[in-house]
Amino acid sequence: MRRVYLDHNATTPVAPEVLAAMLPYFSEEYGNASSIHTFGQRARGAVEEARESVAALLGARPAEIMFSSGGTESNNHAIFGVAGAALGGRKHVITSAIEHSAVLDPCRALEKRRVAVTVLPVDRDGIVNPEDVRRAIRPETVLITIMLANNELGTIEPIAEIGKIAAEARVTLHTDAVQAAGKIPIDVAKLGVHLLSISAHKLYGPKGVGALYVRKGTRLEPLLYGGHSERDRRPGTEDVTSIAGLGKAAELALSRMQEEGQRLSRLRDRLENGLLERIPHATVNGLHARRTPNTSNLTLPFIEGEAMVIALDLKGISCSTGAACSSGAVEPSHVLTAIGLAPEDARATLRLSLGHQTTDEEINFALETIPPVIDRLRQMSPTYKKPAIM
Numbered sequence: 148m149r150r151v152y153l154d155h156n157a158t159t160p161v162a163p164e165v166l167a168a169m170l171p172y173f174s175e176e177y178g179n180a181s182s183i184h185t186f187g188q189r190a191r192g193a194v195e196e197a198r199e200s201v202a203a204l205l206g207a208r209p210a211e212i213m214f215s216s217g218g219t220e221s222n223n224h225a226i227f228g229v230a231g232a233a234l235g236g237r238k239h240v241i242t243s244a245i246e247h248s249a250v251l252d253p254c255r256a257l258e259k260r261r262v263a264v265t266v267l268p269v270d271r272d273g274i275v276n277p278e279d280v281r282r283a284i285r286p287e288t289v290l291i292t293i294m295l296a297n298n299e300l301g302t303i304e305p306i307a308e309i310g311k312i313a314a315e316a317r318v319t320l321h322t323d324a325v326q327a328a329g330k331i332p333i334d335v336a337k338l339g340v341h342l343l344s345i346s347a348h349k350l351y352g353p354k355g356v357g358a359l360y361v362r363k364g365t366r367l368e369p370l371l372y373g374g375h376s377e378r379d380r381r382p383g384t385e386d387v388t389s390i391a392g393l394g395k396a397a398e399l400a401l402s403r404m405q406e407e408g409q410r411l412s413r414l415r416d417r418l419e420n421g422l423l424e425r426i427p428h429a430t431v432n433g434l435h436a437r438r439t440p441n442t443s444n445l446t447l448p449f450i451e452g453e454a455m456v457i458a459l460d461l462k463g464i465s466c467s468t469g470a471a472c473s474s475g476a477v478e479p480s481h482v483l484t485a486i487g488l489a490p491e492d493a494r495a496t497l498r499l500s501l502g503h504q505t506t507d508e509e510i511n512f513a514l515e516t517i518p519p520v521i522d523r524l525r526q527m528s529p530t531y532k533k534p535a536i537m
Contacts, residue, residue, distance in 0.1 A: 148463045149463045151465065152502070152504070153465060154466050154498075155500040155501060155502035156500035159349060159351045159502055159503075160502075161351060161352065161353055162395075162399060162503070165392045165395045165399070168392060168394070169392040169395075172190070172193060172387045172391055177190075179384055180194045180384070180385045181376065193390070194214070196391075196394055197391055197393055197395075197397075198212045199394075200395070201345070201358050201394060201397045203398075204328065204397040204398075204400060205324075205328070205334070206335050208363070211335075211360055211362060212359075213358060213361055213377045214356065214358050215359055216357065217347070217354070217357040218249060218346035218349075220357065220370070221345070222250050222253065222321075222323055222344050223249065223253050223370060224381070225321040225342040225359060226240070226254065226257065226321065227256075227257070227368070227370060229289055229290045229319050230289060230368075232366040238257075238263070239262070239264070239285050239287045239288040239289065240288070240292065241264075241265045241280060241290070241292070242264065242265070243267045243268075243269060243275045243304075244481065244482075244485040245273055245297055245300075245482045245486070246292070246293070246323065247294065247325070250294065250323055254266075263285075265283045267280065267283060268485065272432075272433045272436035273297055273433050273482065273485070273486050274302060274304060274436050275293055277305055277308040280293070280313075281312045281316075284318060288316070289318065289319060290319050290321060291309065291318055292322070292323070293320075294325075294326070295338075296324070296330070297326065297482060298326045298482075299480060300438070300444050302436040303327070306320075306338045306339075307337055307338050309339075320341050320342070321341065322338065322340050326349060326439060326442075327439065328349065329349070329351075329396070329404065330404070330439045330441060331408070335360055341362045342361055342362070342365065342367075344357065345358050347389065350400050351396050351399065351503065352389075352396030353388075353393070355389055356386060356393050358393065367380065369381070369382075371383065409440070411501050411502075414501055415441060415499075417507075418501075418510050418513060418514065419431055425514065425517075426447060426517075426518050426521050426522075428449070429447050430445065430446050431443065432486060432496070441500050441502065442498070442501075443498070443500070444496060445499070446483075446492050446493075447496070447497060447521050448491070449525050449528045449530050450495050450524040450528055451494055451495065452495055452496055455495075455521065455524060456468050458520045459516070459517065464513060464516055464517065466498060466499050467497070468494075468496060480493050
């Protein structure tokens with residue numbers, strides 16, 4: 148069976164160049180990057196070269212890049228680190244309703260520690276109003292954490308505007324850029340952020356490694372203790388192999404971003420328009436906002452998202468739904484309900500995310516395959532009003 152992968156926001160394949168960059172550090176170059184002998188210094192060189200590549204991708208200085216195990220750790224370190232380092236008893240954090248759980252869950256954990264948390268609403272396209280951020284700031288606000296690009300909708304938040312507001316109020320700003328890095332240009336100075344999280348496996352690097360940009364002078368309490376690695380910010384022996392992979396992935400992303408972004412945007416628009424023409428009642432979420440070029444989120448009413456994903460997988464298309472399975476029950480996505488979708492529509496949503504290997508032929512295959520599957524599922528739905536047979 149032909150298989151088409153349209154779930155690149157979940158993870159991406161490791162690029163051949165990235166694998167080649169990693170291979171020597173599995174066996175030949177096995178030194179500990181903290182050792183001062185030749186083996187260790189060659190490993191240290193690989194880590195610092197990767198640090199420079201990641202810094203270049205983000206418009207940062209190499210000394211401001213801290214390696215981590217991925218986006219979740221980077222987000223947790225930013226949130227708990229700022230809250231822990233902030234002086235004073237009363238503390239307040241601002242976030243949004245569409246953040247990834249790697250941001251929302253740490254914020255909920257802070258609430259249990261008596262840190263006040265304000266969760267801002269978003270509009271129908273999933274965009275935070277910067278003026279809502281301004282109005283939410285209090286004298287005790289220590290952190291604003293709002294994502295750069297949403298993982299389900301692909302919508303891009305006005306972080307630069309929020310950065311100016313944060314600077315005026317002298318509040319630390321963090322952004323989860325896991326779904327933005329490698330897809331859209333990032334310049335930490337222009338965004339005005341103090342902290343920014345990325346993950347390698349979202350940009351054709353290995354799983355289990357990421358980075359946190361920490362602007363010089365930002366007060367950040369360590370998340371872990373036990374050594375002096377990463378300039379005392381993150382203890383533990385560096386995973387040189389994975390870090391080298393992240394560095395090469397960042398280098399490739401920076402060199403290919405403009406051309407690849409244009410190509411993916413064209414393919415995504417052709418896929419979206421074709422599905423809208425072929426599937427009655429279909430709508431695109433986040434359509435009127437700036438989006439990452441590879442992401443399309445469509446609501447296809449009268450069926451369950453999980454049934455769509457399973458049926459499409461049986462036909463050779465791998466994608467995801469806006470619903471998450473929790474404790475055996477399908478719950479509507481918090482992102483989709485935050486933009487105003489009814490629970491039944493939030494459950495009837497597909498996320499299609501394209502990548503480097505996506506071709507015109509694969510888009511053709513998707514356009515031929517998806518509409519008949521949706522029609523067949525609707526014919527079995529008790530809520531779908533079937534056309535009358537004359």
